[in-house]
Amino acid sequence: MKSNHPTLTTKRPAWTALAAHGRKLKAVHLRKLFAADPKRGERLTAEAAGLFLDYSKNRVTSETLKLLVKLANESGLRARIDAMFSGEKINFTENRAVLHTALRAPRDATILVDGKNVVPDVHAVLDRMTDFANRVRSGAWRGHTGKRIRNVVNIGIGGSDLGPVMAYEALKHYSERSLMFRFVSNVDGIDFVEATRDLDPAETLFIVSSKTFTTQETLTNAESARDWLLAGLGSDAKVVAKHFVAVSTNVAKVSAFGIDTANMFGFWDWVGGRYSMDSAIGLATMLAIGPENFRALLDGFHRMDEHFRTAPFEKNLPVLMGLLSVWNTNFLGAATVAVLPYENYLKRFPAYLQQLTMESNGKTTTLDGRRVTYQTGPVYFGEPGTNGQHSFYQLIHQGTRLIPCDFIAFAHALTPIGRHHDLLLANVFAQAEALAFGKTPTEVKAEGTPDWLVPHRVFEGNRPSNTILADRLTPEVLGALVALYEHIVFTQGAIWNVNPFDQWGVELGKALAQRIVPELESPTPPKLKHDSSTNNLIRRYRKLKTKP
Numbered sequence: 001m002k003s004n005h006p007t008l009t010t011k012r013p014a015w016t017a018l019a020a021h022g023r024k025l026k027a028v029h030l031r032k033l034f035a036a037d038p039k040r041g042e043r044l045t046a047e048a049a050g051l052f053l054d055y056s057k058n059r060v061t062s063e064t065l066k067l068l069v070k071l072a073n074e075s076g077l078r079a080r081i082d083a084m085f086s087g088e089k090i091n092f093t094e095n096r097a098v099l100h101t102a103l104r105a106p107r108d109a110t111i112l113v114d115g116k117n118v119v120p121d122v123h124a125v126l127d128r129m130t131d132f133a134n135r136v137r138s139g140a141w142r143g144h145t146g147k148r149i150r151n152v153v154n155i156g157i158g159g160s161d162l163g164p165v166m167a168y169e170a171l172k173h174y175s176e177r178s179l180m181f182r183f184v185s186n187v188d189g190i191d192f193v194e195a196t197r198d199l200d201p202a203e204t205l206f207i208v209s210s211k212t213f214t215t216q217e218t219l220t221n222a223e224s225a226r227d228w229l230l231a232g233l234g235s236d237a238k239v240v241a242k243h244f245v246a247v248s249t250n251v252a253k254v255s256a257f258g259i260d261t262a263n264m265f266g267f268w269d270w271v272g273g274r275y276s277m278d279s280a281i282g283l284a285t286m287l288a289i290g291p292e293n294f295r296a297l298l299d300g301f302h303r304m305d306e307h308f309r310t311a312p313f314e315k316n317l318p319v320l321m322g323l324l325s326v327w328n329t330n331f332l333g334a335a336t337v338a339v340l341p342y343e344n345y346l347k348r349f350p351a352y353l354q355q356l357t358m359e360s361n362g363k364t365t366t367l368d369g370r371r372v373t374y375q376t377g378p379v380y381f382g383e384p385g386t387n388g389q390h391s392f393y394q395l396i397h398q399g400t401r402l403i404p405c406d407f408i409a410f411a412h413a414l415t416p417i418g419r420h421h422d423l424l425l426a427n428v429f430a431q432a433e434a435l436a437f438g439k440t441p442t443e444v445k446a447e448g449t450p451d452w453l454v455p456h457r458v459f460e461g462n463r464p465s466n467t468i469l470a471d472r473l474t475p476e477v478l479g480a481l482v483a484l485y486e487h488i489v490f491t492q493g494a495i496w497n498v499n500p501f502d503q504w505g506v507e508l509g510k511a512l513a514q515r516i517v518p519e520l521e522s523p524t525p526p527k528l529k530h531d532s533s534t535n536n537l538i539r540r541y542r543k544l545k546t547k548p
């Protein structure tokens with residue numbers, strides 16, 4: 001597929017207009033924008049799928065928003081949304097459809113890929129996952145020695161790890177507490193060692209999650225898991241059948257590893273790794289929270305999908321947030337976005353979003369193969385509040401860089417105690433307020449601050465932020481939240497005219513590592529043909545590793 005919109009992004013009328021508009025607006029303070037419109041904080045809001053968005057603390061006017069929507073139209077966003085939902089092969093560099101939205105489509109929906117309706121397959125896998133999860137959770141599924149499963153270890157990396165970890169942490173409140181969940185991803189052996197050191201193999205189930213079933217880290221960890229299990233339970237072939245299941249698209253590799261394909265849960269090449277937490281990759285999540293909660297999670301995703309697909313851009317949460325991030329990135333010079341959940345269960349959400357956003361839009365090549373002449377994906381980072389306030393917020397408040405923030409908060413604590421929740425929410429509202437309005441020299445002086453100290457205590461303000469407020473963190477709300485960011489990424493990609501669904505940038509390092517492995521393992525000094533730095537590091541490592 002080539003771009004339907006061959007006009008260079010920077011030559012689009014709305015882009016040129018936004019550039020001029022941005023230069024003017026740079027000097028305008030949020031204090032002024034709020035003073036000019038007493039209803040701004042109520043006007044610049046939108047709501048969908050249980051999420052309320054306040055975007056009034058962005059440096060935008062009605063004119064900015066009009067131009068941003070115009071830019072979306074000129075970029076063909078509507079046609080691209082339709083192309084994704086209808087199963088067109090928009091991941092054209094890999095010749096694949098992009099259909100994570102089919103993973104949460106209702107049973108009676110029809111979505112065609114190469115003329116075949118994929119929805120029945122999706123539900124068939126969900127039904128098998130449900131049956132398996134029920135058997136493990138009820139104790140009907142037993143380990144080799146007849147003991148029930150108490151520990152579930154997910155082995156996977158990247159898209160086959162970050163989603164399950166994040167969802168497990170996010171939905172711990174709903175999880176079956178008699179089951180212990182661990183996640184092993186790193187090829188650093190310590191990850192496996194620490195995850196299993198206190199587990200009884202007779203009570204442990206491994207889920208090997210790998211779309212390709214060729215990933216070095218996952219296969220190495222899976223082999224160590226098999227060794228660990230067989231060392232504990234004996235080398236009967238049935239041990240693997242009772243203690244290993246696989247989630248993959250690769251039947252041949254799964255059976256070559258020795259896992260019975262009856263214990264394999266499939267998905268499809270039209271699900272990208274970082275978009276797969278709601279596929280069978282979510283098996284650990286389903287085991288933890290139960291099939292019903294898992295389906296509520298999918299419903300939340302679907303509600304946001306429908307909103308994204310049908311709502312006018314002016315009221316469309318993912319479109320608005322995507323456009324605002326383009327505005328901040330390309331017209332106000334921001335290079336990052338801080339995601340700051342004021343909900344401790346969402347502690348892994350920023351890490352999850354790092355992959356979703358940066359692996360998707362960390363691109364320099366347009367759909368028609370040119371080098372971009374503008375910035376694309378910003379750096380996403382974050383920590384839960386209030387912890388971050390005592391760490392890096394200083395730079396957001398008083399540093400020289402513009403760091404747009406997404407605050408996420410919930411009206412209800414899942415387990416309320418004392419005054420905690422009001423204190424938590426007071427903090428999130430206060431941070432967004434302080435960032436937007438700051439504190440002027442006059443205000444600082446009026447507090448009796450000596451003149452020499454005033455410049456240090458001034459807050460310029462005018463720092464943009466979004467606040468997302470929802471009722472409480474339920475599986476459904478989590479689904480809506482993840483889908484929101486998936487579609488923000490999609491919107492950004494459409495404007496930047498890049499393909500958010502490939503990740504060729506991760507290949508080079510993988511290939512070089514494959515070349516270096518034998519150079520490290522070779523008993524005799526290998527002939528090294530790298531640069532002088534890499535050669536030297538390899539020699540030094542070889543020397544050090546032979547010393548006790």
Ligand code: G6Q
Nearest residue numbers: 158159160210211212215273274
């Ligand atoms: C995600 C990426 C990547 C992938 C991992 C694991 O979009 O493609 O993070 O998920 O490399 O791949 P496997 O699932 O194939 O092991």
